[in-house]
Amino acid sequence: MDNLVFINVVYVFAAALFIFGLKLLGHPATARKGNILSGIAMLVAIIVTLMDQNIVSYGWIIVSVLAGSVVGIYVSQKVEMTGMPELVSLFNGVGGLASAAVATAAIVASDLSSGIATISVIALIIGAVTFSGSFVAWGKLSERISGKPIVFHLQAIANYGLIAATILFSSLYVMDPSSITFVYVVIALALIIGVMVVLPIGGADMPVVISLLNSYSGLAACAAGFALENNLLIVAGALVGASGIILTNIMCKAMNRSLINVLTSGFQEVVTNDVVVEGEIKPIITEDAFYVFEAAQSILVIPGYGMAVAQAQHAMKELQELLEKNDAEVVYGIHPVAGRMPGHMNVLLAEADVSYDLLLEMDEVNSRMENFDIAIVIGANDVVNPAARELKGSPIYGMPVINADLAKNVFVIKRSMSSGFAGVENPLFFKDNTRMIFGDAKEVISNIVRQFND
Amino acid sequence: MDNLVFINVVYVFAAALFIFGLKLLGHPATARKGNILSGIAMLVAIIVTLMDQNIVSYGWIIVSVLAGSVVGIYVSQKVEMTGMPELVSLFNGVGGLASAAVATAAIVASDLSSGIATISVIALIIGAVTFSGSFVAWGKLSERISGKPIVFHLQAIANYGLIAATILFSSLYVMDPSSITFVYVVIALALIIGVMVVLPIGGADMPVVISLLNSYSGLAACAAGFALENNLLIVAGALVGASGIILTNIMCKAMNRSLINVLTSGFQEVVTNDVVVEGEIKPIITEDAFYVFEAAQSILVIPGYGMAVAQAQHAMKELQELLEKNDAEVVYGIHPVAGRMPGHMNVLLAEADVSYDLLLEMDEVNSRMENFDIAIVIGANDVVNPAARELKGSPIYGMPVINADLAKNVFVIKRSMSSGFAGVENPLFFKDNTRMIFGDAKEVISNIVRQFND
Amino acid sequence: MITIYLLFILMLAIFLGFELIQKVPATLHTPLMSGANAISGITILAAIVLAGNDSSTAATVLGVIGVFCATVNVVGGYLVTDRMLAMFKKK
Amino acid sequence: MITIYLLFILMLAIFLGFELIQKVPATLHTPLMSGANAISGITILAAIVLAGNDSSTAATVLGVIGVFCATVNVVGGYLVTDRMLAMFKKK
Amino acid sequence: MMTTIAFPKDRKQDEKRCALMPSNLKAYSLLGLEIIIESGLGEDIFISDEAYEAAGATVLPRDNTLAAGDIVITVNKLPLSDIKICKPKACLISFLDPFNELDYLTSLSGSGQTSISVEMIPRSSRCQKMDALSSQASLAGYSMVSIGMQQLNTIFPMMMTPSGTIKSAKVFVIGAGVAGLQAIATAKRLGATVTAFDTRPVVAEQVKSLGGKFLEIDLGQTAQTEQGYATELTSEQMAIQQAAQAACIADSDIVITTAQLFGRKPPRLINKETIGKMKPGSVIVDMAAENGGNVEGSIPGKTVLEQNVYIIGNGNWPCMVAKDASQMYANNMLNLISEFADKETNTVNLDLNDDILQSCVITHSGNIVNSVIRKHHNIDTETNA
């Protein structure tokens, strides 16, 4: 078997490993194995590539691989866990740079056919955009650049102009593949586009941007693969590109954003907004809440009148059992006036056969509130309203409440933002550690139960 | 763009359509659309194939396509719905024959390189096995051949012999691709293998066999694709091959069979069994039960002591609500001595807040038993034991029971085959219209509830 | 080298086949089988080329047989699948 | 014709990419992104060939840059992903 | 000749139940039987003579009723004076307490009528619908909780309120047969924390199926009869049980004892010492008080305060829900009669060879014929055939 065939057969094998690896990466239990598998695939691919007959000198390769490895190992071991997203964006930028370099190399090395030239310049553009965009994202995440959307007048027009120019110069190059100068212009333009597209996006949306740029860097590799007729680049690149898009979409959904909206921030005219909202409502869908539930070790359930209205007690009992099976501690914090009659919650929870031992009084749970990983507020409102503590003049000021807001995470399940019996706003819903799950309490909890069972 | 390139670009498009089609076929809501999509893909592929420059005369093609279409349309419109599985096996056999013919054509047309020869003969063998196997399966399903496993002494040895011979003659041919005679021997052997492998499998397992043979016919097409370097054949064939294997596996699980066991029936020594069982226990998994539940219009729930032990009343209430949302009528038939104390079922169902209106007495449900699509027996045993009506001398003879066995379908949820309070066997479990769902009542019902929610 | 590409394609298609059919409800087992079976009639492409090719009578005859059989498989398969699926009420 | 094969491969790989990532728990979003990012360092293969090739200095230099960057991406990416995943307790 | 069934009113003090409901009359008339009732039969449960008449019964004064019946059905046994008025060949059906009332039985056999003791109806599947012992015991279980709830000065359920948390009442049920299980279910419904104990180990699962806790006591070997009744414990076992229960009793707000031994005196389960350990104001309900009592110091028909613990020995528990109790008893009787009624001839044929009647007929044509009862009272088998 000749060398090239051997390399390619191994590539088939490596591609299969990548596919497996990516598949396993998507499931919590196997994710680590998946990563290792894909790492092995990469190693195998690199080793056989070294056998390529086109390679004449190994010196630079070895030097640069070693240097790159050292940097990679050092950075990856040094970084704090909290700095992960930044690091990923850095790596991503570097990856984009690599693709851009490869594409440029292909372009400068020889006059290309117009097909290959097109693909090469596409690879180059994508790589460059990924590179500069990722670095801006990194800056925003590490707060080297302001996390606020940076916008200016006419930015939409400027951006359209940039894109038009890029297309123009790219075409000029493709029409005459020897006119390398145009390529440099294209590189510059692509770098600027990367910056311009990411700048107007807010810091909170950065993970989505990174995921998208990550998908781009896959596409860049894929394009490079086309240019160099390398199957593995195509397969791996396409895999990353496609899965990256899906992942981006999933992340958008989880953050209740629209992908289109995030991406086109740079193309929307600036709207200034003077309203100052203290804190922000952060809705979340049950699917995402579930993963937090699953990881929690100690859980406090705070039921209120809404649980009674929804008759969610049976569902809650089921969830409790599942959480307990998952080795979490679950207790109920019963506020003395939760519901609409003394002992309202007791009646319901007894009906659902929740053990009396698990029902704790307000004072008991308040004294250990900080230790709860999650407080689940089910259709309660007034009884968890921190305004009773904080807001003099509120009609409920002075009423003792369950301090749900002091738990590590708070999930509030209710149907809307409407107020409770006392008719007052609840600042809890706007706290940083609070997530709102909107919906009928019974349905929401049944939903989470279902996730547990899947 | 030259012809070949155009054809292949369309093939890429057709392949994508096939993939989409197959994906949609897997979901009840979109299945029909999926089938149409894949049909369109096929049509497109056929049309562009006709542009192939190798085709010089269209006469025979048109004739045979027309003839095939007429037969296909006629048969598919004539067949009774109950005859579907037979028909599928017939089509499958015909498809196998087509692959075998193509492979043979490739073999007889020219001396092949040993690689292509190997692949061609593999395509041939698979096609031939599919053909004869499918026909035997068809015979079994349509009861032209006995549905019982047909076995004889030494069959295992005979089958091993056949396989060895096939390999031998195939190798002889591959070593000398001009020695076509060997190919005929191989064809004959493959046909016999198809028959031998399917004969010892019981009629009830035929769907699994057909699904597997279907997967084979995909592989045959795939192999033919390799032989002829046709991408679309490879893609479509591999898709069918892979999805067929998965489907076969799913079906095996649904029927509580092991794939390996079904396939190797022909290679196991014959065990004769003299025990005569009247009727047969038909266990079913919740996934399959679900579809019957979903289709049912009127449902009778017969709870017994097992519901109390499992504390399944809350789950049952949830299922009731889902069934009602699905426009079914749900009532409970309460036997006066169900459970272990008077009113035991009432206590539990009241706890789960099942409306009293839905609780019917034994006589009420017995008088309309034939009208229930399903009777769900939850952990009841003695109170639905037809022996009380039928079996003089049984300790419970003469006790009035709920005649669950007279409902159209009966699902019995219990953990095992063990008997109830009275300690007597229950012929209900062996009736034709009874399916046993083994498991803890609460878990089983929660499971069905989950299916409803997905 | 062509074989390499074919191998790549094969590998990817097999993976895709596995991924596509993950959770199929029991009611769809038969239609899915039947639909997949219709797809496996894809051999018709090869058969058409053989049948229209003048290289040898034997090959032509076999090709014609192939086209006929495959057509039955394809046409009948799609139609029968469609009939089955038409019976399911929409959820 | 080679392009055709490449197209086939691309099409299948994209489909596969879509199919593989269907339901990913939120906790895995970041590791998955990071893991995929490491895979996108596959450009290293092309870069290696370019860097080892003597055709032109420019290409070699670019290739070396490419190898360096891609190595950082690959090595760092895999290691970081692994660190993240190591934090999840096994179920 | 048509069979006539007579329903005289029960004369036992405070008895409100009766053996016939107007709703039964249709079924009786379909069987072709004639029904005669004593005037005022249902007055204690607010059923007027007119209601019975409207449904088809004949209302007569007591003596005429007694004299007319081929079958005479009551809840409690008829006074001997009444029996003399009955037809000499009449069949008398009621609770007879045959294990304890030998004198009565002897007199009864002397007057020659056939008598059926409903507590002796076997507990076979076929007889469940006639099983008055179970139907009345089940209601007794409910009533005992009801009266305990009334007597206790705290509420049953837990309540967490702005005025403090009220703990749930602890209820301990000893003996988890038919009555005990119903008591568990009722107390549990009300939100009490319920624990139960029984000597028959099969009961543990049944208790749990009602949401109660089962107190595990290792008594070694215990048994139950074919009909599901418990057998008597040895005195060592009894001692173990008492010791093991003591802590649970002391901790309980209400203790309900339902332990019975078929054909024997009920076991003594709680002594004064244990009562002394209970919280002041606690309540004990002794189901068996009338037959000897599970609890030391319980007085039949009374509620007494002993060491600051109320001991309720009222007895006749089903009578607290007399209407339902009557309905169930009346249905049991109807089912019994139906079993032996002949629609063609409009008669009831009491075939003494039938399994059921063999178990429950006590006296017949001048003799005590029931073998179990004969054995129990050591009546020499040879004296009468």
Next chain:
Amino acid sequence: MMTTIAFPKDRKQDEKRCALMPSNLKAYSLLGLEIIIESGLGEDIFISDEAYEAAGATVLPRDNTLAAGDIVITVNKLPLSDIKICKPKACLISFLDPFNELDYLTSLSGSGQTSISVEMIPRSSRCQKMDALSSQASLAGYSMVSIGMQQLNTIFPMMMTPSGTIKSAKVFVIGAGVAGLQAIATAKRLGATVTAFDTRPVVAEQVKSLGGKFLEIDLGQTAQTEQGYATELTSEQMAIQQAAQAACIADSDIVITTAQLFGRKPPRLINKETIGKMKPGSVIVDMAAENGGNVEGSIPGKTVLEQNVYIIGNGNWPCMVAKDASQMYANNMLNLISEFADKETNTVNLDLNDDILQSCVITHSGNIVNSVIRKHHNIDTETNA
């Protein structure tokens, strides 16, 4: 000077509740207050003087207790004779029924002490923990079901048994305030089929949240006060309500009426005609019997049989579960005192300008000072400042 709180025993007939539990003493002593109780304070709920003493209270005879208290707390109002014994500057806290007891108030103001009426404590969020009206009403809801259950001659839950099917009892609750809701919950727990009605439309959801049915009656506009109390209906509305309820009442086995109007006589909801339509043996529990009654013919403190329907007008419902009632009331009082206690000086400062006290202090230094009460009794505002 340390404030002394005195707890004399209630003298009202059949009252078993008290305003202090031993468990409260720790909290009082942390506030630095001295507690004096009358000997026998808790005897009716089986709490001995020793138990109080052990917890830190001083036990004295009645007169000494009364004389010692800066604050005197009871459940029911002190007899006027006792008030004379109290310190002239003492503060008396109890239920005072200020809307109906003008004579008493006048005498009280005459003797110069400050008096607090616990029913006048506002129903703000801050005061829920002192809200004795709610805490006692809630227990009343439970007790009314308990006594209804006792009186009814059938069981509450449905039961399908071999002896026939027993239908569930139908319970109709009129007025679903605090007491009514608890009654609904309790009856529902026992398995009854519960329907409820209230004039305040917001209540419908609350009833359903407890599993009850709400009887929809279109009364047109109805209202509730800021504190959640119902306003009175017009006479037309009243007529509509009565007509619409009649069918539901006739169909019910137990009717529980809890309708109250704050500061007014309770509305008359059921007349004799409607009672006549009920099934014989049914039960009506009239919570308001003592204050005039929701039901025609109900007699305070008695159970009467009217047209074969039992009308229970016992009153003092919380007293049926006196121990829990005492505990809740005692907690309410503790919370009230804590609100005004000064830990530094060990005194209780009743600042009459405080919102809460403005609502609930009735008499002070010789005058009736409460504006609501003054208005109610048309006391000319100019007479006293």
